[in-house]
Amino acid sequence: MIITCKDSSFRLRYYFYEEILKELYGLIIMAKRDEVLDRKKLVYQLYKILNITQDDTDNTEFNTFFDSKILNKIDFKRRKSKGQFVTPSILANFMAKWVLLNQKPKKILDPAIGTGILIKEILKSIKKENGQNKFRIYGFDRDNLMILITKINLFENKGHLDLINEDFFENNLEEKFDIIIANPPYIKSNKIERLSLYHQVVSNSVGVDLDKFTGLYALFLVYCVTLLKKRGKLAFIIPSEFLNANYGVKVKDILLKNIRIEALIYFDTKDFVFNDVMSSCLIVLIDNSDFSPEHNIKFIKTTTINNLDDIFNVVTDNSYIKDGKLKQNIANLIYSEYKVKQLNPAKKWISLFSNKRKNYGELEHFIPLGFYYKVIRGIATGANNFFTLSESEINRWKIPERYLLPIITKARDISPPIFTWHDYNQLKNDDKKVYLLSIEEEIGNASVKRYLDTGIEQEIDKRYLTRNRRIWYFMEHREVAPVLIKVFNRGKIQFILNDTACLNLTSFHGIYPNDKRFMRFNKALISFFLSEYGEDTVRLQLRHYGGGLKKLEPSDVEKILIPDFTEFSNADLTRLDQCFEQYTELSREGSQERTLKFIDEINHIFGNLFEHYSFFEETM
Structure with a gap:
């Protein structure tokens, strides 16, 4: 079967598809890495693996469709081990629109570019607003496969783009950026190979010894704050975990003392914002304008991702706010605000996403459960x-x-x-x-011995907890x-x-x-x-x-x-x-x-x- 593609850019991108397919070949069909594949076989296997038809290639949205096909075929365990969870386009658009508001950036950074969806939305917004071309985008990712997908996604804008297939924390960046936007990897601390090195780099950059359990996403956030130009803007989408976690105390303290937080948007939704990841979602918006302890930080909680237009208006237009409250109720949205000087980083902040809270903390007759x-x-x-x-x-x-x-x-x-x-x-x-x-x-x-022998056969005795016991079954x-x-x-x-x-x-x-x-x-x-x-x-x-x-x-x-x-x-x-x-x-x-x-x-x-x-x- 011969398949043609009406989108001429597909032919221009062929080299990158071929490289991705080589990655997929090893990941999905478990072919030997040294197997030599001719060009026809690569193309045939590309269509076969991704189940692409003539109708698909004729579709004007083929590029987006193709990206999703690739990601669906990449082994989930591999993606999870690297903390790769793709930002929904509706959130990417919201973040890009906010960082570009009243901005004409010269340097833009995505420290964990992944498939490039955030930068793609940035480029669409720049083109739509003013078409300026005197800017440069820097994107980092350790994963070569992600870099290749981003090259495909952003092929027409390659003149504006520097893609760096290196570890962001090991790059010793000295320059500062007008815009920083990211969905950093979410990996549990005990799964990160170079965690101690990352902690050292970030702790040195801010002059604070961060908690050893600080999540990788939080290290990205803290480090990027130091790379933001005066009056620059930052938008991160990350787990909300640090707001209540013990390691988050120092992270919140750094943010309160060094930068102006415009808004924290908490998605308290029963549906997963990111497929395949059980973590609640938070958008952090930072505008590095003049810092003041009197500045009001907006705390916004929503139970859906479908009211982002309302949230954008609340964040950017103060006419929606009166005396620290919304002038009119907005469905599925709760708004509160606090001055910087009112906020205590040692407290848990999730409870602040409410417009009605009872003051239990000041009661003499209430005590911590741990007292009894x-x-x-x-x-x-x-x-x-x-x-x-x-x-x-x-x-x-x-x-x-x-x-x-x-x-x-x-x-x-x-x-x-x-x-x-x-x-x-x-x-x-x-x-x-x-x-x-x-x-x-x-x-x-004898019966117990026989049962324990089956555990040894299953290598239960070699698991992490069992092998660290005096006797593995104690x-x-x-x-x-x-x-x-x-x-x-x-x-x-x-x-x-x-x-x-x-x-x-x-x-x-x-x-x-x-x-x-x-x-x-x-x-x-x-x-x-x-x-x-x-x-x-x-x-x-x-x-x-x-x-x-x-x-x-x-x-x-x-x-x-x-x-x-x-x-x-x-x-x-x-x-x-x-x-x-x-x-x-x-x-x-x-x-x-x-x-x-x-x-x-x-x-x-x-x-x-x-x-x-x-x-x-x-x-x-």
Whole structure:
């Protein structure tokens, strides 16, 4: 079959397609890297791999279509390992439009250019606005495949473009830029090969020793701030994680002291902004104009990416704002603003994306949960599927009871707010994994030895956690936690009373009273978190990810503000216990309407206790 292409630029780009195909050939069809392919075979394989037809090549949007075909064919694990997640075009357009507003840039930088979509939008906007051609764009990427795709995307503008296939942090840039725009790679700190070098480069550039856990995307942001010209503009799209993370304290401090943040736009959406990545999304807009502690930073939260025109107007036109609030409500958008001098980098900032917040922090009678409780992560086995067993597996391997402990393995196995022996036995009857293999001595049982031998055959003993133990199958020790909290949640954060002797894996954190006397408060504690007040105090500590997913680390849970239950009367504590028990019973019966009665009563009890404090005062 002969396929022609009406787009003559396709022929001009042929060399780059050929180079990309060589990359794809190795990545997708696993051909030997030294295999010699003639030109006809390359073209044929190109169409075959990408499933391109005559209709596709005739399409005026072929270039965009072709890019998406390539990216869909690149192995996801490879892209994830490099932190490559393509910016949706609607967000790229928004960012490009904002950085170019009232600007005539001479030098533009994208430190992690990827497929070039951000620069593509910059070029479209420049051409549309004034057609100026006296500018230069510098794009960095370590991945040769990304550089090749960008050459294709920006072929007509190659005269304006310097693409550098090098590590951005190792380039020792001395010049400054009018515009910096980026979607930097998002890779977990423990997956980055040269992390210590990057930390050193960025820490030296700002004169601050950054936290060793600082995310790569945050290092890009901090470093690029030092490369921005006076009155230059920067737009980054990054995870919102640093706003609430401990390592984010120094990052926020640097931003507040060294640059003028125009707006932070937080996408609190149940849908993933980026396909295949579970991280909530934040756009950072910086205008390096005159710095002032009186400057108002705009905090904007939206639950959709489809109202960017409204957001652009709010960011760029102060006529939409009056007395720190929107003049008129905008659907799916919450606006608040804070002066630089009001912001504390040591605080968690996610809670600032709200126009109504209750001032819990100033209450004398609220204390951190960690005052009465210690929060510890669940047991990390290193191989859950091997170290946890079901009833049928126990019987098949004939493992004695003395080597087993009851365990809660998965968050979905529990229906809050209580876990009982009845629930455990139901899981056991359903043949769920409810036993933990617990060996604290030399093995004298032949059945257990045989089972462990299968673990060696599967190389379980060579995994990271197991190989770092004194004996690979020895499990870490935990006491039974009387209260559990699910690590990841969608919707309301779930606290559970553990009315069994079951241990828990890492899908839960265990909450342990610091003193046995505080066991008396367990039901009151969970009742508080069922109330609207508990929801508010938890929200201040949450870490947000994409798709509406929320997470709490043990240190976050210990910082949650709770009432000082030692000041409650016995009558109030008893009534809270009764409400909890009645709520639990009715929720298990599926009587939702009747359970609301007890939630209302719990709210009423806490409301009466707090009404004479400054509990309901709203802060800016």
